[in-house]
Amino acid sequence: MIVIGVTGGLGTGKSTVARLFRELGAEVLDADRAVHRLLEPGQPVWKKIRSGFGPSVLEPDGRINRKRLGEIVFRSPARLKALNRIVHPAVRRQLLADLGRLKRRRPRGVAVLDIPLLIESGRAYRVDAVVVVTASAAAAARRLKARSGWSAAQIKQRSGFQMPLREKVKHADFVVKNGGSLADTRRQVVHVWKKITGEGVHG
Secondary structure (H helix, E strand, O other): OEEEEEEEOOOOOHHHHHHHHHHOOOEEEEHHHHHHHHOOOOOHHHHHHHHHHOHHHEOOOOOEOHHHHHHHHOOOHHHHHHHHHHHHHHHHHHHHHHHHHHHHHOOOOEEEEEOOOOOOOOOOOOOOEEEEEEOOHHHHHHHHHHHHOOOHHHHHHHHOOOOOHHHHHHOOOEEEEOOOOHHHHHHHHHHHHHHHHOOOOOO
């Protein structure tokens, strides 16, 4: 199985690129979806967060209010580290288990790991190619404001906890510039797909 890692900065459009790879035939494993599963009430990660951060981060039905939790941890590097120590190892175990099952089911297939902190995680995930998705700061900010309602200050604050995009690009095997039209992004993804899989490449 060919494993492609997709990563990038906040608001650059990683999920869009992962979806385009899916349209070409890849199976996509999404770190954010894994987090949602792990945060379900009663799960071990949910219990650790409830214990570590208190009932203020819970909704009346017991679900974790991710917005409230984010407001807490992004005000305190120590609290963010504490949350990461709970969440990241569990996400990694979940994704690697899902990938293992996928490899057994589709040994000749292509898997895409959509992981925001792929590069920051070091060698936690072994991939055959790293695709870094980029966009201008203005385009990313517009997306984040529309999607999450974040202010410019919140975007700057949260971006500060990630590796700068220009540094991520240095680790890329391929860069997809997602600042133009969807058609332009699709053309780039198709090009990357052909380079990685050999499909449609002759000579």
